Amino acid sequence: MSRFPELPLRQEVMSLLCLCVVPYIRAKLENRVTQYQLLGVSKGWVQVLLRLHSTLHFLWESSVLGNYLSYMTGHSASHSPLLHLAGVTLQYAAEHEQESKFPLLSAKFVGYLLTRTLEFGAFFLRFLQCWHLGDMQHTSVTALPLPPPFEGLPQAAQYGEVCPICFQKWKNETVLSVSGFVFCYRCIVQYLQENHCCPVTTYPADTGDLIRIYSSSS
Incomplete structure (x- = not known):
């Protein structure tokens, strides 16, 4: 029996939103704001977006700092504001749960190793065939003519x-x-x-x- 029950569907959805969707949207917004700043665009709705971004960035970093302090002092169960918003925490798995995964991981590793060995063996046999065929035809890659050096573009x-x-x-x-x-x-x-x-x-x-x-x- 697992020490930790499965998360309800609502918490799973909230976890995906807070840990995947929100950081993705934030990264896109940061990239767009950086482009506007480099282009020097600061009029109309872009100016509103830049001011809103500055305010939200300050509030977010403040909440992260406050959450870290609360977590370090034991007043918060989550080390991240997003995890706190999703209502989930990170906990250590039970020792017997970790041991039960070892046989499955070992079987997967053996299958992976066997597959890679067969692929490498097939590649090595193909390499030997090409090498033997090259010796029979007495051809050499080094005998091919060298291309002329690049002289650059005239308009540069x-x-x-x-x-x-x-x-x-x-x-x-x-x-x-x-x-x-x-x-x-x-x-x-x-x-x-x-x-x-x-x-x-x-x-x-x-x-x-x-x-x-x-x-x-x-």
Whole structure:
């Protein structure tokens, strides 16, 4: 018999919402706020969103700190405000429950090990076949001609330390990883949202390919 009964359906749903859905929404909101701050957008409803985010962030961090202090002093059963909201706590499993799981884990491990061994054996046999076939044909990968060195794009030199879109000094330098060119963050984000490609090389790209450069001059 388990020392801890199963959670009611309501608490299971609340746990999933508080531990999965709420952190996901918070991460999305943090990402959107960061984009607005980098783009310098602070008008209309965006300004309201930024102020609301600052207030909610302060309240949340304060509640986390207060909950930690309550948990350390024994006044709270949950170490996280989300767990407290869901009405659940973390507890140690009974010793006999842990021991009962060992045979099942051992069986799974043996099955996993056997499967991986068979896969590795099949791969090794295939490797030996390819090696033997290569020796028979007297071919060598090193005998293939080397490709010429990359000489770079001819239009790269004209940009120097300016953004290829606005032709001004970089602001919030951001590199597009698919091409290696550096742009202003605001310029490249707007361009990618409209065209979905690099403005210099026309390589397909999106905002997920952007890498911010943090320098002393930015």
